[in-house]
Amino acid sequence: xSDGRRKVTLVEVGPRDxxxxxxxxxxxxxxxxxxxxxxxxxxxxxxxxSFVPARLLPQMAxxxxxxxLAKALPGLEISALVPNVKGAExxxxxxxxxxxxxxxxxxxxxxxxxxxxxxxMVAQVAAIVGLCRVADRPVRVDAGIATAFGCTIQGAxxxxxxxxxxxxxxTAGADSLGLADTVGYANPDQVRRLVTKVRAEVGxxxxxxxxxxxxGLALANVVAALDGGIRRFDSSLGGxxxxxxxxxxxxxxxxxxxxxxxxxMGYDTGVDLPALLAAREILARLLPGEALHGKLAQAGLPKxxxxxxxxxx
Amino acid sequence: xSDGRRKVTLVEVGPRDxxxxxxxxxxxxxxxxxxxxxxxxxxxxxxxxSFVPARLLPQMAxxxxxxxLAKALPGLEISALVPNVKGAExxxxxxxxxxxxxxxxxxxxxxxxxxxxxxxMVAQVAAIVGLCRVADRPVRVDAGIATAFGCTIQGAxxxxxxxxxxxxxxTAGADSLGLADTVGYANPDQVRRLVTKVRAEVGxxxxxxxxxxxxGLALANVVAALDGGIRRFDSSLGGxxxxxxxxxxxxxxxxxxxxxxxxxMGYDTGVDLPALLAAREILARLLPGEALHGKLAQAGLPKxxxxxxxxxx
Numbered sequence: 001x002s003d004g005r006r007k008v009t010l011v012e013v014g015p016r017d018x019x020x021x022x023x024x025x026x027x028x029x030x031x032x033x034x035x036x037x038x039x040x041x042x043x044x045x046x047x048x049x050s051f052v053p054a055r056l057l058p059q060m061a062x063x064x065x066x067x068x069l070a071k072a073l074p075g076l077e078i079s080a081l082v083p084n085v086k087g088a089e090x091x092x093x094x095x096x097x098x099x100x101x102x103x104x105x106x107x108x109x110x111x112x113x114x115x116x117x118x119x120x121m122v123a124q125v126a127a128i129v130g131l132c133r134v135a136d137r138p139v140r141v142d143a144g145i146a147t148a149f150g151c152t153i154q155g156a157x158x159x160x161x162x163x164x165x166x167x168x169x170x171t172a173g174a175d176s177l178g179l180a181d182t183v184g185y186a187n188p189d190q191v192r193r194l195v196t197k198v199r200a201e202v203g204x205x206x207x208x209x210x211x212x213x214x215x216g217l218a219l220a221n222v223v224a225a226l227d228g229g230i231r232r233f234d235s236s237l238g239g240x241x242x243x244x245x246x247x248x249x250x251x252x253x254x255x256x257x258x259x260x261x262x263x264x265m266g267y268d269t270g271v272d273l274p275a276l277l278a279a280r281e282i283l284a285r286l287l288p289g290e291a292l293h294g295k296l297a298q299a300g301l302p303k304x305x306x307x308x309x310x311x312x313x
Numbered sequence: 314x315s316d317g318r319r320k321v322t323l324v325e326v327g328p329r330d331x332x333x334x335x336x337x338x339x340x341x342x343x344x345x346x347x348x349x350x351x352x353x354x355x356x357x358x359x360x361x362x363s364f365v366p367a368r369l370l371p372q373m374a375x376x377x378x379x380x381x382l383a384k385a386l387p388g389l390e391i392s393a394l395v396p397n398v399k400g401a402e403x404x405x406x407x408x409x410x411x412x413x414x415x416x417x418x419x420x421x422x423x424x425x426x427x428x429x430x431x432x433x434m435v436a437q438v439a440a441i442v443g444l445c446r447v448a449d450r451p452v453r454v455d456a457g458i459a460t461a462f463g464c465t466i467q468g469a470x471x472x473x474x475x476x477x478x479x480x481x482x483x484t485a486g487a488d489s490l491g492l493a494d495t496v497g498y499a500n501p502d503q504v505r506r507l508v509t510k511v512r513a514e515v516g517x518x519x520x521x522x523x524x525x526x527x528x529g530l531a532l533a534n535v536v537a538a539l540d541g542g543i544r545r546f547d548s549s550l551g552g553x554x555x556x557x558x559x560x561x562x563x564x565x566x567x568x569x570x571x572x573x574x575x576x577x578m579g580y581d582t583g584v585d586l587p588a589l590l591a592a593r594e595i596l597a598r599l600l601p602g603e604a605l606h607g608k609l610a611q612a613g614l615p616k617x618x619x620x621x622x623x624x625x626x
Contacts (some may be wrong), residue, residue: 156617185615187577188536215615216570216608217577220532223501250608257529264500264530295529295563302498302528304469 005268009232010259011208012038013047014283015066016081017252018240019059020050022290028062030286032069037282038237038255039073041275046070047079047100047234051087067094079142083114088128098140099132100178101125103169105162106151109182113146118161122168129173142176143169144210148194150185159194163201176207178234181221184214184250188224195228210234211253212241213293218253219261226265233258238280239293254294256280264305273301318581322545323572324521325351326360327596328379329394330565331553332372333363335603341375343599345382350595351550351568352386354588359383360392360413360547364400380407392455396427401441411453412445413491414438416482418475419464422495426459431474435481442486455489456482457523461507463498472507476514489520491547494534497527497563501537508541523547524566525554526606531566532574539578546571550589550596552606567607569593577618586614 015031026034035046048070049063063080070078071094079098080091088099103121104110110118125143132139148162166177179198181191191209198206209225209232211218222233236252259271273296280297284290328344339347348359361383362376376393383391384407392411393404401412416434417423423431438456445452461475479490492511494504504522511519522538522545524531535546549565572584586609593610597603 150615150617152616155615183615184612185617187574189578214608214612215573216567217532217574219530220536220574223533223536250611254529260528261500261530261533265502295527298563299497299527302463302468302496303465304463304498 003268005266007231008226008262008267008269009045010043010255010269010271011045011047011079011232011234012043012237012255013210013234013252014236014238014240014255015046015048016050016060017047017234018236020057021241021251022059022287024287024290025059025061026286028065028069031062031066034237034279034283034286035070035076036073037279038276039076041279042269042271043255043276044075044270045077045079047081049091050081051091052081052083064090064094067091067096071095071097082128084124085127085131088131092131092135092139096139098142099128100142100144101128101174102144102146103165104146104151105157105165106147106154108153109147109151112153118165119168122165122172125169125174126172140175141173142178142208143174144178144180145169146180146182148179149181149190150183152183159197162194163197166198166202166206170202170205174205177202177205178208178210178232179206180210180234181212182210184212184217186211186221187217188220191221191224192228195225195230199229206230208232208234212251213239213253214250219257222253222258222261237276237283238297240283240287240290250293254296256296257294260296260301316581318579320544321539321575321580321582322358323356323568323582323584324358324360324392324545324547325356325550325568326523326547326565327549327551327553327568328359328361329363329373330360330547331549333370334554334564335372335600337600337603338372338374339599341378341382344375344379347550347592347596347599348383348389349386350592351589352389354592355582355584356568356589357388357583358390358392360394362404363394364404365394365396377403377407380404380409384408384410395441397437398440398444401444405444405448405452409452411455412441413455413457414441414487415457415459416478417459417464418470418478419460419467421466422460422464425466431478432481435478435485438482438487439485453488454486455491455521456487457491457493458482459493459495461492462494462503463496465496472510475507476510479511479515479519483515483518487518490515490518491521491523491545492519493523493547494525495523497525497530499524499534500530501533504534504537505541508538508543512542519543521545521547525564526552526566527563532570535566535571535574551593551610553596553600553603563606567609569609570607573609573614
């Protein structure tokens with residue numbers, strides 16, 4: 001682990017972002033089996049649930065149980081999505097380490113997704129930060145800025161809106177920020193430009209990026225974000241997931257393809273790739289008939305892959 | 314066209330690299346219909362055939378006819394793959410503008426693919442350059458260095474082998490060079506590093522790059538190559554193609570995804586994206602049952618896509 005390679009943190013968001021788009025409801029035990037399989041492959045960061053009313057997202061009705069069970073696994077940092085104070089209270093009670101508050105730089109998407117304006121969501125961030133500060137253990141607040149690179153409803157999103165929202169979230173007390181291309185509109189030049197601008201605005205508070213592979217550009221956008229200094233990426237095993245407001249979206253960047261690219265580039269993700277591909281097979285068995293994405297699983301690791309050779313030796 | 318945007322040249326190689334891997338043989342008329350559809354979308358550079366014995370590649374048995382018919386379409390630059398002097402003679406007679414000579418930085422791949430060592434292929438380049446110099450019109454020689462980033466047979470390929478081969482090709486009189494990741498082993502860090510080194514070795518002779526999307530990294534590798542100064546990329550509509558020596562390979566980077574990314578980044582590819590997607594539909598009808606790749610066709614152009622808006626306006 002301390003071999004001098006640059007570290008990158010991967011956050012497996014499939015149990016939240018992947019499952020919420022499916023028609024079916026994955027049983028709690030199966031969610032845990034998925035998380036355990038990726039834990040065995042070295043993954044340590046998971047976003048496992050969304051604390052929203054079960055009538056809106058029945059796939060997340062077991063959020064409390066999933067967070068508690070995932071926290072019982074040693075060594076994991078567990079995040080949960082919380083759109084409001086009520087959700088935050090439940091997530092803190094369940095044992096979450098990180099509360100991800102979804103904001104949208106697009107006002108239209110914000111209203112459609114969380115039924116609040118971006119400004120109203122900043123007020124939610126402040127209230128949730130207040131809750132965390134009186135919790136009996138450290139709980140962090142991560143502001144996830146969705147539609148940062150464009151929106152299926154309103155089209156282009158002004159960079160100024162993203163910069164203002166990022167600054168407002170920091171003022172509201174968020175511990176960190178992430179930029180999300182929820183709908184697969186981002187391109188590498190835009191990512192480099194916006195990451196640089198947001199970093200100039202809020203400095204090290206900008207921690208993460210979340211790319212969907214809707215138009216095949218997710219890994220190219222990751223490279224651009226790396227150039228901008230981002231070292232934390234969301235992904236979903238098998239590229240599971242999408243966005244209810246992005247028709248035809250093929251989902252999050254695949255964890256296995258992302259980990260492969262980063263390891264090939266010399267980054268240390270902590271992930272054992274053969275074990276991650278084995279976890280993907282387990283996921284495929286848990287979700288029969290669901291389309292999984294990603295190319296590494298089909299092609300396999302290259303013969304020249306140095307990390308594999310070191311680990312096999 | 315002269316709107317100040319940086320230009321990038323796309324070379325559609327599907328009629329050669331895409332079709333050569335298929336079991337079926339696409340009729341000559343259908344090849345032309347494909348080329349004409351992409352020409353209507355603004356594509357101007359095509360690699361349309363491989364001049365090899367028909368018993369080895371029956372899909373390319375009509376190479377002479379395809380080159381001649383493609384040259385009859387106005388405004389196109391037509392390339393053909395020629396592994397030897399005999400092929401070069403036929404390609405020149407047919408009317409090709411550019412002869413692409415395939416070399417391999419991997420000696421094992423070179424023997425498997427063209428039954429010659431890399432050094433023997435450099436001698437072929439010299440002989441083919443000699444032929445072109447006595448032709449009655451300008452014919453250029455482009456040296457395509459395959460397995461520049463790794464090889465399914467021998468594994469890692471030393472960068473020194475690539476640098477030496479590039480220098481030898483220039484000495485042999487090649488007009489330009491391209492680096493090819495025939496088997497999908499390249500990663501963006503490696504691409505930036507090798508492109509920079511080859512450029513230091515041979516300067517502006519390094520013109521093109523050819524990436525396969527075997528492990529999903531093709532567009533990320535394109536961004537890295539752009540950073541290194543490459544402005545000419547091979548691609549295949551619908552990601553058609555692969556490599557006989559790369560089992561499971563999913564083919565060339567998809568022309569439509571590549572053009573979309575470049576246009577989104579502000580480059581001028583000369584391509585009309587809706588027309589290119591229409592050409593892809595024509596290709597799908599010409600190749601019923603064949604798997605096409607690429608994500609743009611499924612997701613569609615973003616609502617915020619500026620080029621589209623300008624053209625619609």
